[in-house]
Amino acid sequence: MFPxxxxxxxxxxLIISFLLYSFSIYISPTQKKETVSLLASRGKLAxxxxxxxxCHQVYxxxxxxxxDLTNAYSKRGAAYIKVFLANGTATMPNFYLSDEEIAALIxxxxxxxxxxxxxxxxxxxxxxxxxxQ
Amino acid sequence: MEPFxxxxxxxxxxxxLVALLLLATGMIWGVTGGLQYLMPGFLKxxxxxxxxxxxxxxxVVFWIILGAMGAVLTYLQQHTGKKIVSAKxxxxxxxxxxxxxxxxxxxxxxxxxxxxxxxxxHPLLSLxxxxxxxxxxxxFLRSAGSLKNQPVYVWxxxxxxxxxxxxxxxSYLWVFPYFRNHVITDMTIxxxxxxSMVGAWNMLLYGSSIFLMDKINNHKKYSYSxxxxxxxxxxxxxxxxxxxxxxxxxxTHAYIKHISYAVSMTELFILGRIIYLWRAxxxxxxKNFYHISYRFLAAADLWIFLTLLLAIVMSVPAFNVYTxxxxxxxxxxxxxxxxxxxxxxxxxxxxxxxxxxQSFEPFKKLFSRGYWLTNISLLVFWLSLIGAGVLKxxxxxxxxxxxxxxxxxxxxxxxxLFFISGTTLLSGILMMIYPLLRNQWICYFKTNGEKKQxxxxxxxxxxxx
Numbered sequence: 001m002f003p004x005x006x007x008x009x010x011x012x013x014l015i016i017s018f019l020l021y022s023f024s025i026y027i028s029p030t031q032k033k034e035t036v037s038l039l040a041s042r043g044k045l046a047x048x049x050x051x052x053x054x055c056h057q058v059y060x061x062x063x064x065x066x067x068d069l070t071n072a073y074s075k076r077g078a079a080y081i082k083v084f085l086a087n088g089t090a091t092m093p094n095f096y097l098s099d100e101e102i103a104a105l106i107x108x109x110x111x112x113x114x115x116x117x118x119x120x121x122x123x124x125x126x127x128x129x130x131x132x133q
Numbered sequence: 134m135e136p137f138x139x140x141x142x143x144x145x146x147x148x149x150l151v152a153l154l155l156l157a158t159g160m161i162w163g164v165t166g167g168l169q170y171l172m173p174g175f176l177k178x179x180x181x182x183x184x185x186x187x188x189x190x191x192x193v194v195f196w197i198i199l200g201a202m203g204a205v206l207t208y209l210q211q212h213t214g215k216k217i218v219s220a221k222x223x224x225x226x227x228x229x230x231x232x233x234x235x236x237x238x239x240x241x242x243x244x245x246x247x248x249x250x251x252x253x254x255h256p257l258l259s260l261x262x263x264x265x266x267x268x269x270x271x272x273f274l275r276s277a278g279s280l281k282n283q284p285v286y287v288w289x290x291x292x293x294x295x296x297x298x299x300x301x302x303x304s305y306l307w308v309f310p311y312f313r314n315h316v317i318t319d320m321t322i323x324x325x326x327x328x329s330m331v332g333a334w335n336m337l338l339y340g341s342s343i344f345l346m347d348k349i350n351n352h353k354k355y356s357y358s359x360x361x362x363x364x365x366x367x368x369x370x371x372x373x374x375x376x377x378x379x380x381x382x383x384x385t386h387a388y389i390k391h392i393s394y395a396v397s398m399t400e401l402f403i404l405g406r407i408i409y410l411w412r413a414x415x416x417x418x419x420k421n422f423y424h425i426s427y428r429f430l431a432a433a434d435l436w437i438f439l440t441l442l443l444a445i446v447m448s449v450p451a452f453n454v455y456t457x458x459x460x461x462x463x464x465x466x467x468x469x470x471x472x473x474x475x476x477x478x479x480x481x482x483x484x485x486x487x488x489x490x491q492s493f494e495p496f497k498k499l500f501s502r503g504y505w506l507t508n509i510s511l512l513v514f515w516l517s518l519i520g521a522g523v524l525k526x527x528x529x530x531x532x533x534x535x536x537x538x539x540x541x542x543x544x545x546x547x548x549x550l551f552f553i554s555g556t557t558l559l560s561g562i563l564m565m566i567y568p569l570l571r572n573q574w575i576c577y578f579k580t581n582g583e584k585k586q587x588x589x590x591x592x593x594x595x596x597x598x
Binding site: 001002004007008010011014017018021022025026028034036040041044045048049050051052053054055057058059060061062063064065066067068090091092093111112115116118120121123125126129130131133 | 169170173174177178181182183184186187246247248249250253280281282288292303306310312313314315316317318319320321322324325357358359362366369370373374379380381382383384386387389390391392394449450451453454455457458460463529530532537
């Protein structure tokens with residue numbers, strides 16, 4: 001059995017490393033600076049309020065019933081997205097969103113789209129097993 | 134502290150009972166969600182998928198959380214031989230959790246959300262959960278005493294409780310615009326917190342399963358051994374730094390991904406140990422298979438192997454590109470939450486709740502059938518998700534990508550299999566937990582609280598064969 005003192009030292013070192021790592025991520029979590037608009041910020045809250053993530057993904061994270069929407073803005077355009085948001089589909093309910101909510105959600109999807117690509121075909125696999133975007 | 138007496142009113146036991154009810158209802162929501170994959174638009178007006186999914190997810194997440202709290206609180210009393218220091222705090226903790234979970238489920242039915250994936254409820258409801266968890270921590274610290282000369286499971290419980298609190302609070306950093314307004318920042322921290330949080334509740338569950346194994350074996354050799362602490366620190370190291378595989382495809386710092394990739398490879402040590410001890414585990418399983426709790430632990434061992442194997446593959450970014458965003462990820466989650474977490478919790482539930490006034494004897498056959506039905510169904514369920522994931526991965530990487538709905542049509546045979554095996558999985562679990570809940574109901578409520586003679590847990594071991 002390891003002496004208690006050794007265990008406490010290992011635990012303390014791990015906790016200190018974890019806290020340093022966590023705070024470094026809080027301070028500087030991204031590689032590039034993102035532009036933010038008030039409308040997109042409201043859109044993010046609307047995205048959560050209607051629980052869009054239950055069916056849709058962003059960067060492959062979220063539900064599986066609907067398509068990934070990371071780059072829907074550049075692929076389909078605002079008008080196309082607006083039709084879906086205003087009417088729903090055979091699977092997706094009509095949430096009776098207001099014009100402001102639709103505009104905010106589109107602004108949020110525009111911000112998501114500008115942040116990068118979620119298409120795995122665009123990634124390069126390196127010899128050490130890592131990927132490059 | 135008062136001496137522990139299993140005949141006194143037992144709040145930890147109530148945690149386990151509520152948790153079992155959440156498991157049953159959570160699985161019913163899951164099967165309903167599976168049906169919505171087969172019949173698009175089913176219940177669209179009243180309970181569409183964005184309501185059903187959180188009903189399922191939150192129910193089973195709280196099955197794990199409440200079950201883990203019940204296990205830790207009961208086993209801590211058995212470990213120290215004394216009651217939890219503050220019965221009042223314990224009751225407040227129980228009331229806070231049960232009322233909040235109820236409010237969360239009602240709010241989902243009403244279509245009220247506001248949170249994020251896995252914690253979709255309104256952020257205000259996170260406050261009573263935080264308070265309840267702080268009370269859990271206070272009571273644990275006061276009841277457990279110091280860390281001096283403690284077995285590994287006490288270390289695991291303590292770190293599990295502390296890290297759950299930390300990661301739960303971290304997952305709510307999005308309420309501050311500094312974090313929320315940046316897509317990549319927000320998602321990086323969200324998945325950092327979720328990855329570590331799962332590690333935290335695993336600490337509570339694995340610690341409890343070690344305690345249970347000690348109890349079955351009637352000695353504490355393992356829980357004080359060097360290898361137990363080496364594995365504990367390896368697990369803790371992974372809890373802290375191995376969450377980046379969730380966000381390999383996110384344009385965040387490369388070092389986050391490299392650290393996670395490197396740390397995840399330490400899991401090979403755990404995998405290697407499982408393979409090395411395979412033969413000994415089989416012998417042990419044959420010896421103890423008569424014991425209900427042991428049966429679940431043996432099944433959990435198999436699922437630890439399968440889930441860990443899949444997790445290591447998914448931790449290599451070059452493979453993760455193919456599996457990410459597909460149902461292979463869901464297979465991994467289901468293997469972990471059902472095959473590992475739920476089986477460990479069922480082992481614990483049978484240990485905690487089988488000493489009622491009613492005999493389990495008439496239900497042995499029902500239990501055995503349920504056990505095998507659950508295990509076989511879970512394997513089919515898991516394979517159907519992997520099959521669907523492979524097809525989706527092929528679609529994601531194909532140059533002439535068909536439209537999303539066409540791909541979903543191609544996945545339909547796997548969804549049918551997924552729904553059928555999900556339904557039989559639900560049936561199997563209900564067949565196993567029905568006798569437990571029935572006996573508890575009869576002994577605690579139908580007799581107006583008058584408890585008939587209960588045998589203590591050690592004498593409650595019974596043979597299935």
